[in-house]
Amino acid sequence: MRTYQTVIVIDSFLKSEEIDAIIEKVLRIINNNGGKVVTVDRWEKKRLAYEIKRRQYGYYVEIIFEAPGNLVNILEREYRLDEKILRYLTIVLDKKALAHLERQKSKKEEFDEEEIPELDEVIEDIAEDEQFELASFEESEDATSRETSSEQKIVESE
Numbered sequence: 001m002r003t004y005q006t007v008i009v010i011d012s013f014l015k016s017e018e019i020d021a022i023i024e025k026v027l028r029i030i031n032n033n034g035g036k037v038v039t040v041d042r043w044e045k046k047r048l049a050y051e052i053k054r055r056q057y058g059y060y061v062e063i064i065f066e067a068p069g070n071l072v073n074i075l076e077r078e079y080r081l082d083e084k085i086l087r088y089l090t091i092v093l094d095k096k097a098l099a100h101l102e103r104q105k106s107k108k109e110e111f112d113e114e115e116i117p118e119l120d121e122v123i124e125d126i127a128e129d130e131q132f133e134l135a136s137f138e139e140s141e142d143a144t145s146r147e148t149s150s151e152q153k154i155v156e157s158e
Helices: 016-032 070-081 095-113 119-157
Strands: 002-011 036-052 055-067 085-092
Touching (some): 002 016, 002 036, 002 070, 016 036, 016 055, 016 070, 036 085, 055 085
Protein backbone atom coordinates (compact mmCIF):
# COMPACT_ATOMS: atom_id res chain seq x y z
CA MET A 1 0.00 0.00 0.00
CA ARG A 2 1.17 3.50 -0.82
CA THR A 3 0.67 6.76 1.03
CA TYR A 4 -1.46 9.42 -0.64
CA GLN A 5 -2.36 13.01 0.08
CA THR A 6 -5.63 14.45 -1.12
CA VAL A 7 -6.75 18.04 -0.78
CA ILE A 8 -10.37 18.90 -1.47
CA VAL A 9 -12.02 22.30 -1.71
CA ILE A 10 -15.62 22.22 -0.57
CA ASP A 11 -18.22 24.90 -1.28
CA SER A 12 -18.03 27.37 1.62
CA PHE A 13 -21.72 28.32 1.41
CA LEU A 14 -22.66 24.96 2.92
CA LYS A 15 -23.55 24.61 6.58
CA SER A 16 -20.92 23.11 8.86
CA GLU A 17 -23.00 19.93 9.23
CA GLU A 18 -23.03 19.47 5.45
CA ILE A 19 -19.27 20.03 5.24
CA ASP A 20 -18.72 17.48 8.02
CA ALA A 21 -20.98 15.03 6.17
CA ILE A 22 -18.90 15.36 2.99
CA ILE A 23 -15.66 14.79 4.93
CA GLU A 24 -17.15 11.76 6.70
CA LYS A 25 -18.30 10.39 3.33
CA VAL A 26 -14.75 10.66 1.94
CA LEU A 27 -13.29 9.00 5.04
CA ARG A 28 -15.88 6.20 4.80
CA ILE A 29 -14.98 5.58 1.13
CA ILE A 30 -11.29 5.32 2.06
CA ASN A 31 -11.93 2.92 4.96
CA ASN A 32 -14.46 0.75 3.09
CA ASN A 33 -12.13 0.19 0.12
CA GLY A 34 -9.11 -1.09 2.01
CA GLY A 35 -7.50 2.22 2.94
CA LYS A 36 -6.36 3.61 6.26
CA VAL A 37 -6.66 7.31 7.16
CA VAL A 38 -3.46 8.70 8.71
CA THR A 39 -4.42 12.35 9.29
CA VAL A 40 -7.25 14.74 8.53
CA ASP A 41 -6.32 18.42 8.56
CA ARG A 42 -9.07 21.01 8.18
CA TRP A 43 -7.61 24.24 6.83
CA GLU A 44 -10.96 25.98 7.27
CA LYS A 45 -12.42 28.61 4.94
CA LYS A 46 -9.92 30.35 2.63
CA ARG A 47 -10.16 32.79 -0.25
CA LEU A 48 -9.66 31.16 -3.64
CA ALA A 49 -7.06 32.52 -6.04
CA TYR A 50 -9.78 32.79 -8.69
CA GLU A 51 -13.49 32.11 -8.83
CA ILE A 52 -14.59 28.50 -9.20
CA LYS A 53 -18.24 27.94 -10.04
CA ARG A 54 -18.87 31.59 -9.08
CA ARG A 55 -17.46 31.06 -5.60
CA GLN A 56 -14.69 33.20 -4.09
CA TYR A 57 -14.18 31.12 -0.94
CA GLY A 58 -13.73 27.42 -0.30
CA TYR A 59 -13.37 25.12 2.70
CA TYR A 60 -10.05 23.27 2.40
CA VAL A 61 -9.46 19.77 3.82
CA GLU A 62 -6.25 17.73 3.57
CA ILE A 63 -6.39 13.97 4.09
CA ILE A 64 -3.31 11.74 4.22
CA PHE A 65 -4.08 8.05 3.84
CA GLU A 66 -2.58 4.69 2.93
CA ALA A 67 -4.42 2.73 0.25
CA PRO A 68 -4.13 0.40 -2.72
CA GLY A 69 -3.82 2.06 -6.14
CA ASN A 70 -7.39 1.40 -7.31
CA LEU A 71 -8.84 3.43 -4.42
CA VAL A 72 -7.63 6.71 -5.94
CA ASN A 73 -9.80 6.17 -9.03
CA ILE A 74 -12.84 5.39 -6.87
CA LEU A 75 -12.22 8.43 -4.70
CA GLU A 76 -11.72 10.85 -7.59
CA ARG A 77 -14.85 9.52 -9.29
CA GLU A 78 -16.81 10.43 -6.13
CA TYR A 79 -15.19 13.87 -6.12
CA ARG A 80 -16.28 14.48 -9.72
CA LEU A 81 -19.85 13.39 -9.04
CA ASP A 82 -20.28 15.55 -5.94
CA GLU A 83 -21.20 19.10 -7.01
CA LYS A 84 -20.36 20.44 -3.55
CA ILE A 85 -16.66 19.65 -4.08
CA LEU A 86 -15.21 22.52 -6.12
CA ARG A 87 -11.68 21.13 -6.67
CA TYR A 88 -9.53 18.21 -5.61
CA LEU A 89 -5.99 16.96 -5.99
CA THR A 90 -4.61 13.56 -5.00
CA ILE A 91 -0.89 12.79 -5.09
CA VAL A 92 1.38 9.92 -4.08
CA LEU A 93 3.76 10.85 -1.28
CA ASP A 94 7.32 9.69 -1.97
CA LYS A 95 10.01 8.97 0.63
CA LYS A 96 11.18 12.58 0.76
CA ALA A 97 7.67 13.90 1.33
CA LEU A 98 7.04 11.34 4.06
CA ALA A 99 10.32 12.27 5.77
CA HIS A 100 9.34 15.94 5.58
CA LEU A 101 5.94 15.21 7.16
CA GLU A 102 7.64 13.29 9.98
CA ARG A 103 9.98 16.23 10.64
CA GLN A 104 7.04 18.64 10.72
CA LYS A 105 5.17 16.35 13.10
CA SER A 106 8.15 16.12 15.47
CA LYS A 107 8.65 19.91 15.39
CA LYS A 108 4.98 20.40 16.22
CA GLU A 109 5.26 17.97 19.15
CA GLU A 110 8.35 19.82 20.42
CA PHE A 111 6.49 23.12 20.21
CA ASP A 112 3.51 21.68 22.08
CA GLU A 113 5.82 20.45 24.86
CA GLU A 114 7.64 23.77 25.29
CA GLU A 115 6.84 25.69 28.42
CA ILE A 116 4.64 28.65 27.67
CA PRO A 117 5.10 31.56 30.10
CA GLU A 118 2.20 32.48 32.34
CA LEU A 119 0.17 35.53 31.42
CA ASP A 120 1.21 37.35 34.61
CA GLU A 121 4.90 36.93 33.73
CA VAL A 122 4.33 38.34 30.25
CA ILE A 123 2.40 41.31 31.65
CA GLU A 124 5.19 42.04 34.18
CA ASP A 125 7.82 41.94 31.43
CA ILE A 126 5.82 44.36 29.31
CA ALA A 127 5.27 46.69 32.26
CA GLU A 128 9.02 46.73 33.05
CA ASP A 129 9.83 47.54 29.42
CA GLU A 130 7.28 50.36 29.34
CA GLN A 131 8.63 51.86 32.60
CA PHE A 132 12.15 51.81 31.13
CA GLU A 133 10.93 53.44 27.92
CA LEU A 134 8.95 56.03 29.89
CA ALA A 135 11.99 56.91 32.04
CA SER A 136 14.17 57.24 28.93
CA PHE A 137 11.54 59.42 27.29
CA GLU A 138 11.29 61.70 30.34
CA GLU A 139 15.10 62.10 30.46
CA SER A 140 15.25 63.04 26.79
CA GLU A 141 12.33 65.42 27.25
CA ASP A 142 14.16 67.18 30.15
CA ALA A 143 17.30 67.54 28.01
CA THR A 144 15.25 68.99 25.15
CA SER A 145 13.54 71.52 27.42
CA ARG A 146 16.96 72.63 28.81
CA GLU A 147 18.28 73.16 25.28
CA THR A 148 15.17 75.14 24.34
CA SER A 149 15.42 77.41 27.40
CA SER A 150 19.13 78.12 26.76
CA GLU A 151 18.30 78.98 23.14
CA GLN A 152 15.60 81.36 24.34
CA LYS A 153 18.09 83.10 26.67
CA ILE A 154 20.51 83.58 23.78
CA VAL A 155 17.77 85.07 21.60
CA GLU A 156 16.62 87.39 24.40
CA SER A 157 20.14 88.69 25.05
CA GLU A 158 20.61 89.65 21.41
